[in-house]
Amino acid sequence: MVPIIISLICGVVGLALAGLMARYVLSRDQGSERIREISAAIKEGALAFLGREYRILAVFVVVVAIILGFIPMLGWWVTLSFVFGAVCSGLAGFVGMNIAIRANSRTAASAQKSLNEGLRVSFRAGTVMGMCVVGIGIIGLSILYFAFHNNPDFLKIVPGFGFGASSVAIFARVGGGIYTKAADTGADIVGKVEKGIPEDDPRNAAVIADFVGDNVGDVAGMGADLFESYVDSIIATMTLGMIAVFSVTLGKSIVPDEATAWFLPMLVAAGGIIASIIGVFLVRVGEKAEMGALLNALRRGTFSASILTAIFSFLAVYFLCGTQGFGINIFWAILAGLIAGVLIGESTNYFTSYAYKPTLNVSESSQTGAGTLITSGFANGLMSTLPPVILVVVAILVAYHFADIYGIAIAGVGMLSTLGIQDATDAYGPVADNAGGIVEMSDLPPEIRERTDALDSLGNTTAATGKGFAIGAAGLTALALLLSYTQAVGIDIANFNLLSPHVISGILLGAMMPAIFCAMTLNAVGKTSFSIINEVRRQFREIKGLIEGTAKPEYGKSVAICTTAAIRQMIAPGLITIVSPVVVGLVLGPLALAGFLVGAIAAGFIIAVTFANAGGSWDNAKKWIETGAFGGKGSDAHKASVVGDTVGDPMKDTSGPSLNIMIKLMSIVALVLAPVLAGFTGLL
């Protein structure tokens, strides 16, 4: 019981920090009338979207909850846990976004004073998000423990929480992702390409929708995403650990007792929260900081948090299991995950930053046009799968060597334990991006825009690292969930072999799912941005004086189009993710479902990394050209790079990150269904 109280306290401390940071942000000056006006429009649009999204999600949650309740092998406690998970996830996204939409104007106003002031406000706003995610996550899980740890169905109830969190996350990520990229692409194509006006120009009717998108997609969507990564990795480890104590199929006991199985991941995560808090406070620079110093400050924060997490994990292991045998072995597994996570983040940076050769090559290929640029960026994305796959494989082998399959699961917790600060550096980006847009629209002097651009570009670097890290963690977590599933459903090892055509079929179908999912989300962005483009073109055509700057566009119409389209189109990709494992499990049986998950995880991991890094390198190839390379802004090379960026945007910000959730959600659906499927052989 004591370790859970420690976790709970760490969670509360995390939330307290979030409160402190929020108070700081809200106490800042909101800037001029014009700034406040724009910020209000963004706030209105973002809250309207979230309101509609959450209403749809509420219906979905109620329907699924009722279904779960009426399945005899599951029951109403699973329902309750599912609803609780969904509410926690929605809450994390809501609180985070609420501070972000208030921080953008304040960052813009602070940037008028200095670069460092701007960083402080935006990073603290990001910290609110990061701390809310980890705080609510660990508190939610602690409550679950207090409420149900004596319930004989505990093992069925816990995954329900993850299922709820993941369900909300997939819709939030996909819906937000469609919104943000459709608005962004639509605004860019008509504004930058067709009309030749700058980005974020107030005459562009889609510009407010673009800002709203940053909040609902990159803040609220990502918050729900990271929340589910975080709680799923812990849940996977707990369930696997509890099953492993009595494992019949494994034929041996990996974890000494149920309490350890439960307490260990919670304590590692709690240590990560404290490490993240310390890391946040290490993000400090002098008053007249340069870009390099800012980046170093952020990296100092994340690296310190990683090292501290290693130390705290060792203490947690020592406290719970001693340093002999099991204890020290578990520590090595955690360390393997932690190190792999950091290195995957670095490799992402290598493949996407224009400081290194791969992205420089991509930008060089812009000289022969958009076609060659796109081929070379895509090739770069494909090649970038090498380090993450090797690192995950090494982490798996090391973790398994030391602590069997439980090691693989806890390595995932190790990787995710610094999420508090990782999310803070991630969520700070869109706040800075919004602030830049507000500055552009407020006719502030160009040096202010330069400052917010610098903050934005810093955010891009940290976002790239964060993305790699999120994908790596998703891979390990999904694997851990899959392992839990195979244990929970009681797959007989002697049956689980490749010669079974059901397993082969499952793998092929599973590998297909990420492709179908990406096709749907890419098309959704395409369709929505098509509507936006037509709307912006219409306004330029019909509103007299718009292009001359004497009339104002109707921002609200673009916002309404994005909202409606994104919400309508988030439903199908979300539903197939939830329904497909159910169908495969019932029709082809639990063995095929395990194969299905394997196929989906392997293919999903590859596609997610490819999309994220191809998108990142096109984006930065464009930025490199904008610094003056190959003719700079306005050159043919630059035009080619804008096309590349348009292609990469939905890949890296809609489809790619949603895949992370998809592979975990499918795995957790399987885990939740395990009691239903146990002993069942499928209809075919």
Place this chain on the structure above:
Amino acid sequence: MVPIIISLICGVVGLALAGLMARYVLSRDQGSERIREISAAIKEGALAFLGREYRILAVFVVVVAIILGFIPMLGWWVTLSFVFGAVCSGLAGFVGMNIAIRANSRTAASAQKSLNEGLRVSFRAGTVMGMCVVGIGIIGLSILYFAFHNNPDFLKIVPGFGFGASSVAIFARVGGGIYTKAADTGADIVGKVEKGIPEDDPRNAAVIADFVGDNVGDVAGMGADLFESYVDSIIATMTLGMIAVFSVTLGKSIVPDEATAWFLPMLVAAGGIIASIIGVFLVRVGEKAEMGALLNALRRGTFSASILTAIFSFLAVYFLCGTQGFGINIFWAILAGLIAGVLIGESTNYFTSYAYKPTLNVSESSQTGAGTLITSGFANGLMSTLPPVILVVVAILVAYHFADIYGIAIAGVGMLSTLGIQDATDAYGPVADNAGGIVEMSDLPPEIRERTDALDSLGNTTAATGKGFAIGAAGLTALALLLSYTQAVGIDIANFNLLSPHVISGILLGAMMPAIFCAMTLNAVGKTSFSIINEVRRQFREIKGLIEGTAKPEYGKSVAICTTAAIRQMIAPGLITIVSPVVVGLVLGPLALAGFLVGAIAAGFIIAVTFANAGGSWDNAKKWIETGAFGGKGSDAHKASVVGDTVGDPMKDTSGPSLNIMIKLMSIVALVLAPVLAGFTGLL
């Protein structure tokens, strides 16, 4: 023995038809002085490339042969079989290309008479290729039987033949693919995009290289590719069948005896040859045929061949095993493969032809620029994985239901048995393409060019169907090889389960391989076309009077650049394909290698289908716009579609088809290595 003699006779009949068709083609008029001159330049370039390629391959084959010979568990008979397979594969490609480079001028000359004359010459040239592939394939395997069927190591010797064929195929496909797409893209970018001159304009220095590329890539490369598909599917079935007779791991006998295991696939293939020959003779149209009639004629040929193959297969099964139990069951498995193959071809056509909605949507998205066009084409490619995966899964489940894992293998033979005519309709395309180019360069009247364009466009339709079919067959064949491997290496079912971290690691690494392979081949095309672009630009800059048409470009220089670059860059992707399964098998052990193959097959299948169909739909979206849609030629929509085509070209003609070979080659390397790996547990 009798069935093999029947197969041998069918093979000889196939070659006889090839000879007849070749005589017909060679007897045609070669056209004007100018036509002959251009054709001679193409011939020279193509033969020079093939000469250099084969010299490199000879070195490779000798080195691998020696290594195989010195491995104690394999020995010199395996070496001999390997060399024999390599030689047969090279021969099929060489003979086919030799007739293609002679048929282009004759097609151009015949097209001056009528559309139908043009079709006849080019289709008969394609038939030479198709019949050589199947004839040489089945004769080679028959010789192998006569030479070794009493040898106790027979089961080790047979896969050597496939290994030889696949090794040649991967280099020929990759090298040819790099050549053809680099020349094509390079010529298009400088010619069409920068200089605004038509395709195949004689002032373009890369135009001859482009024609050469069609021959070395789309004829010789594809010939080697289909040869290996064909023999590998038969070999997989034979080895699996022979192992299955005595299978310990399966615990039951699937195939009555070794003779049946060997004879059955040979007879089914032999029936397919006769069916293809009949199909070829059904490709007839009246003298004044329209496009629609031509297409119907080709489809009548392929469909009839499929139906006849089904009938002949039934006879083969009846002849060998009767119609009770095993016999009729095997027939259902063959039929499942055959039908799945036809349907996969049709689904490819649906996703890539502008007669249907998906490609029309892609071309519609060109209105908002190259970026949205590329996203929508890629999404279409991803979505197009749905039917092939479902069809392969259904074929697997049906085949397994009727004839266990042997059924899966023989379903692959069923799918590939109509290869003779499929390859004929495929190989006819590049001949027609070349003829069109020659017409353009010879200042013949525009109506002749219209005729060759019609032939070319017909070729594109049949190529799309053929590509889908090739990918489906590759998937099934690779699975059959994998199953043979697991049996040959004696994987204990109880060990082969997903909870093994080695298997998981293998799957992840395997899924990564197609991505790395595609990255390398895409980059190779990019680099080579970059050199070509610079060379063509240089010639326009330095050769006075070139753009005015008073001076001639130095075609030879572009040809030399393509040759050198393609040969240099085909080596690395080929080598990693061969070396990676060896490394995984030795380091992580035979279980991990099985996982590795599963991952590679699943991910490779998805990526191959995506690349082929995305590329096909971009190509046809461009063609649709060229018919006048969205502003027609020269419009912004058209420019966007040219960019899409540039992106799709290396995907659909270099990386995509090479993946088919890659997944089979890795599987056959594993199968050849099985005696070495049996009982081994890996270094880690």
